[in-house]
Amino acid sequence: MNDTPIHLIGADPRLFDPVALDQLERTAAMPGIARVVGLPDLHAGRGIAVGAAFWSPAHLYPHLVGSDIGCGMALWQTDGALRKFRLDAAERKLHGLDGPWNGDTAAMLDAAGLPADLADASLGTIGGGNHFVELQRIEEVVDADRFAALDLCKDRVWMMVHSGSRGLGQAILDAWTARGAVAGLEADSADGHAYLAEHDRAMRWAVVNRRVIAARFLAALDLDGRCLLDICHNSVTPHAGGWLHRKGAAPADRGLVAIPGSRGDFSYLVEPLADRADAALHSLAHGAGRKWSRSDARARLSARFRVADLERTALGSRVICEDRQLIFEEAPQAYKDIARVVADLKQAGLVRVVARLRPLISYKTRRT
Template identity: 45%
Template sequence: MSDQHTVVSGTRASVTIFASPQSWIEFDAREQCDRVAALDGMVHVAGMPDLHPGKGAPIGAAMTSSVLYPFLVGSDIGCGIAVFPVRLRRLDPEKLAARFPDLDRPVDPEDVDEEIPAGWTEGLGTVGRGNHFAELARVDSVLEPERAARHDLTSGDLVLIVHSGSRGLGERILRAHTEVHGAGPAVDCAAYLAAHDDAVRWGSLNRRLMAARVADAIGAERSAAIVDVCHNSVEVRDGRYLHRKGAAPGDGRDVLIAGTRGTHSYLVAGHAGPEAGYSVAHGAGRKMSRADALRRGKAKHTVEELRRPLKGSVVVCGDRQLLFEEAPTAYKRIDRVIGDLVEHGLATPVLSTLPVVTYKTAELGGRSSTKRASRAGRGR
């Protein structure tokens, strides 16, 4: 059963949280859902099993309203996860990690052979900070062989998973609104949606550019994405605005739900309906703040442990603080998140992957503490 509480007075929207009693959802996240439900025009708030508190609005939620609220999408408009098949003759994690490109260094816009949305070139082809990553992963278990075969994937195959967004473009769009209207609704919905759509296209382009950079660096052929799903966006559906913040569209498409660099991730077939905002979870979801993860992690883990969280895997991260902030223990159990989606009929697991090389930020001397202010997201 879903964890549901509904206010029927007409002053507040319904709230449904798709989490089992065994799943821990922070009080602050529930409270944020209730505050969002009280906004003018709000119809329904659906919390995913990875629900956790965000800045002003919950992360892991799909929020339907007759009013468009830019702050419910947040600053990283277009953030999403793409999956690219990879073919390699030899799999040596240490050597592959050493060959990963510097995804903190932008590409030259002149080298991009397609139109760059909004003409935004800052950070082009870079991964960003926070929960963003590029990960070479191995298919561990195939759970729905027929569906996995549609992607030409089977056990032992390799994929590149890229999680990133629109970098500074989405932040600029949100700031242009909040500096005038704060957390209020969009005054010119058409203008916001046009800028939003540019950021969504930019995020997709950025993920493709990073995948191409990694493929070239490790000696693999470039490939098209088999999955590319945005989880920070708004769409007009049935005459209403469906805001997603850390929630992936789950209405008939396949979605990669990220675990941690020390656990499985899952490709699932989404089949969520209106009560769930046609959405599924986007990741494991944080269970610790970054400050708590740093404090507890330093008492529990060594840097070397965090660089090799699984046998046969390597984490590329020149920022030691980020290593602790993004430790696997800072996140909820991905198996529990997937289990909740299955229990509530929102998704069917297709296959699972395990990390081989996870890139967070370059291993370069003197860069371990740079650009910290540019981190984005709280999700992985």
């Protein structure tokens, strides 16, 4: 009998995917796991539920962090005036962004305290899966006082970058899995220290990656801007004398958080609230969460829609994705209702919504 408590954040826990709940139960039964939280975007992953946080007093589990260590969101307010932004012109400029960056990767890594040998052709690229860059506008200022206090501008083009550590995180997970780390590592051991060192390097690499991606897109659009936040949602960090694993969970202890919807829905800028944060292991939903698996989405939608249908959304935004399989797998229909996810966080007393953002162009991949 497993006695590890599982706390679900949701107005109606009966709506959670039973497969994801089974995955939470199995994780809760692992040696050394003392607390488990399922967030409103909870969904089944590859053996590990996504949209969850796991706390252990003394153990590290690399597979609970997963292969994309440091994957996260960065949100930029650009200096581009919204009134001058033209979708056609912006779309024409977004070319040549999938290949290797031609900048000084060694200098970027050195500035982040990383060795030059971590440079490779993937630095500054978005990657596959659910990663993206999205140009946005403020749809609604929900908390005008906080919006003003944060010195934010409603009449600007905004940009959200979602990417991670690319092949570096995968290589780290593969190496530790081969060494038997699925059984767990004692944090205060040689192996524990070695994994944490590699993990932390991948975290910093992911931040650099998002920074370079942002610079490439800003340059393509002839814009400048400032980064308002950069948060990781696949990580393990010290917490309450132990170790907090987040798998698809945004940190509630790092300031502002951007919670994206699907490529055809709104995103939310929220501020975490401290009073009830411990109940959720100081974690928040990192997005809408999948409603269908990628294979289900592809099967369901490819029979109903043409690719061209999915290049425009109900909100009037555009999707740039020249991977025929991916555009079906990542279609808005495959995701949960982001408004419901954020409402659950608000009802649980975990966030205050500052603003809601509307997508303009969602960029995933282009062949040239």
